[in-house]
Amino acid sequence: MVEATNGLHREGINTLVILGAWMLWNHRNGCVFDGAVPSLASLLVTTGEERRLWTMAGARGLNLLPAPLPGV
Template identity: 40%
Template sequence: HDVLAWARIPSQPPSNEPTLTDWWQRTKGQTPHALRKGLQSIAMLVPWMIWKQRNECVFENARPSVTTLVDRIKAEAKCWAQAGSLGLRVVLPTNWDVH
């Protein structure tokens, strides 16, 4: 599941970059200025949600699930957008009803 696939950000996940910082610099440079706040929000949201799922697995014996993780990321992104994250409002699909 490519989380950025549902967003309108023209970006690819990290692949051959030596560091995450190299990927970030490349991606930020390739992203139109109007979409950068959305990219920054997603770049914070995704690791946060991965961390939360990891904690559920470690401390609550939950089973890891990519499908559940992606669904939670989408739900949280929608909440952030509704709470006022203008950058996410720009990049999220219009059918999410956050606009």
């Protein structure tokens, strides 16, 4: 059981890294091509929302990782 849990945590971390890279890429594209203003706060909020959507869609292991603190 411990090995399965560790595997799910690893999958969750891998998914979180992919999500972070994807959101950073999208934010960068918005700034470069759409004239959006770079904003770390905005990026963190949209990443949190996207993480919730990915979890609801069935991203494995993502729901096992602790959620960031509100307002961070």
